[in-house]
């Protein structure tokens with residue numbers, strides 16, 4: 001661990017609980033003007049204020065202008081996965097921006113289930129071909145990180161990457177439980193590197209002339225990925241096989257940060273799952289443990305807005321903290337998950353983020369987490385807000401999915 005003050009050669013992180021320090025959090029239910037929130041009507045105004053504060057200081061402002069889309073079905077397979085599902089591939093084409101590549105959406109709808117089917121939706125890390133066991137899914141042609149499993153060459157996917165992250169998406173299990181799965185590659189919206197914005201949606205939307213100036217509130221890549229999730233929601237609303245009112249948005253890690261930001265902005269999304277989203281996701285920023293604001297801003301300068309970097313060395317001055325972001329999901333169901341072997345994401349900080357969102361749920365007469373002590377390993381706790389800290393490393397496992405399916409069965413169906 002390193003000290004929190006002074007100029008550091010290495011960006012900071014900390015694994016020493018003794019150094020976590022003071023945790024005075026901004027009060028969720030007190031407006032910037034000092035007014036105490038006591039009713040749902042007050043909360044509506046506070047909610048709008050918090051959304052704006054997160055946009056200005058953390059993720060950047062999501063351009064509000066509507067964008068014309070075309071949904072082009074490129075293939076339908078009536079007997080996918082040995083007859084378990086109907087598989088569809090749909091391109092979300094940006095009518096006004098022909099140079100932008102489309103978002104390629106992969107959809108599995110269970111055949112033997114009620115229609116329209118409730119949906120698990122989520123972006124994937126390495127292309128649709130990576131998460132499906134089916135060999136006829138076209139390889140993604142977009143930029144991919146060469147570091148991903150060493151199966152890309154010159155930042156393009158190779159045949160070797162087929163099915164590589166299948167384990168993270170137990171498609172058969174999801175379908176057999178009666179849910180559809182809708183997924184797309186996050187790099188279709190913006191390639192995940194410092195200059196990736198030049199070939200993604202941020203090259204045409206927002207103030208494209210002045211990215212990441214030190215003080216500005218331009219949107220970052222996380223904002224762009226979140227925006228893309230909402231465009232997939234636009235598609236879901238048009239597909240009669242999918243129940244747009246029962247979409248559970250799941251995101252892991254950096255995509256988990258984006259999923260929470262999408263879920264708070266887009267109230268069409270019925271429930272949100274943050275899987276190990278860590279710093280800038282579910283974990284409290286003021287808890288100086290694991291990855292820190294300074295560290296994430298230094299390693300990934302393109303993720304957040306320029307102004308977020310001005311808080312690197314003075315996190316206590318941030319007008320918000322992440323429990324207030326999670327609170328914006330209320331009254332909808334929220335699942336926050338950690339892994340014990342992923343201290344980088346700060347499991348305790350993620351638990352506290354979920355815990356301190358409670359007052360917002362209370363305003364709706366709901367119980368959020370409903371417990372205040374950090375649970376033992378592999379124990380799913382909570383009510384409308386749930387939490388677990390499983391054994392194992394930074395990943396998405398069958399244990400995680402078993403909890404998410406039960407959560408969706410109980411709270412979304």
Ligand code: GCU
Nearest residue numbers: 253254255277278279291296
């Ligand atoms: C890095 C990064 C995290 C992020 C993670 C991921 O570890 O520091 O903030 O969540 O990558 O996306 O897997």
